[in-house]
Amino acid sequence: MEDLKGKFITVTGATGGLGVEICKEAARRGANLNLVARNKDKCDKLAKVIKELSPNAKVNVIITDFSSMESVKRATEELSLLNSDVIILNAGIYNEETYVTDSGYNNIFQVNFLSQYYTVRKLLDNGVKIDTAIAVGSLAHRWAKFDKNNIDYSGTGYNKVYGNSKRFLTFSFFDLTEKYKGTRFCVAHPGVSPTALLMHFRGFWGKVAAFFVKILFPHPKRAKRSITRAITADCGAFCWIGPWIFGIYGRPKKRKLKKADDYEDVVKTANEIYESVKAEF
Secondary structure, eight states, rough: OOOTOOOOEEEEETTTTHHHHHHHHHHHHTOOEEEEEEEEHHHHHHHHHEEEEHHHHHEEEEETTTOHHHHHHHHHHHHHSSSSSSSEEEOOSSSSSOOOOOTSSSSSHHIIIHHHHHHHHHHTTTOOSSSSSEEEEOHHHHHHHHTTSTTOTTSOOHHHHHHHHHHHHHHHHHEEEEHHTEEEEEEEOSSSSOOOTOOOOHHHHHHHHHHHHHHHOHHHHTTTTTHHHHTTSSOOTTEEEEEEETTEEEEEEEOOOOOOOHHHHHHHHHHHHHHHHHHHH
C-alpha cells in the first residue's frame, strides 16, 4: 500500500478483527482515521493504538449501530462534516439471530448491505468528496440469488441471509461506478479468516470447527491485504480484489466476476430501497 500520509481513511466496523488490522496498517502508512463502530470503549482503545503507531495521526470516533437506520443517519451526518478521502465499508454480521429492524428488513441484510450502501451514497449526495470507496465483499455472495418475494431472505437461515446481503452490496457497488464518476469504487474480499464475525460457532462441533478454521485459514493480519491493496488497485465494475488461490489463500489479485442474470434486478431494487430509506430517515 502506498504512503497515505495526510489522507483520511474512514473504516466502518473499525473495531472488528479485520477492521483493526486495516486501521493499524493505514496508521503505519501515515493516514488519519475516522473510526466508525458501535462500541466506544473498543474505539477508544483502538484510537490509543493508532496514536502509538502514528503519534501525529488525527483520529475521529463515530459511534454507530448499523442495525439502526436512525443511528446510521446520525453517523452519516457526522461524517459529512469530516474528510473521507477513502471509505472502507467493512462492518458486517454473520451467525446471528435475525429480527426486523427500523428499515423493515432483517438485521443481517441491513448491517451488511443497506447501512453500508446508504452511508456511501448519502455522503456523495451530500457533496462529500470521496476519492476511493471500498466495499468488503465475500465469496458468500454466490450463496443467493435475487428473490422478489423475499428480498432480504428472511427466514432462510443466516448463511443464505448473509450471502444475499453480500450479493446486494457487491452488485450495487458495481452500479455506483456509473452513478458517481468522481469516485473510484472497488470491491475487495479477504477470503476466509478467523475473525469474530465468523467464529460464532456453537456446541461441541462448533468448537471443533473453530479449531480447524484457526489452523487452516489466514489470520486477519494477512486477510486484510486484499482490502488495503484495493486502496490503490485498478479495479472497476465486475472485478474484485481477493486472494488468488481458490479465493482464500495467497496474495491479492484482481479477478473478474461474471455479470449474473439477476444483476439488473438486484441493482434496481437496491436503488429503490435507498430512495425509500432516504425519504423516511
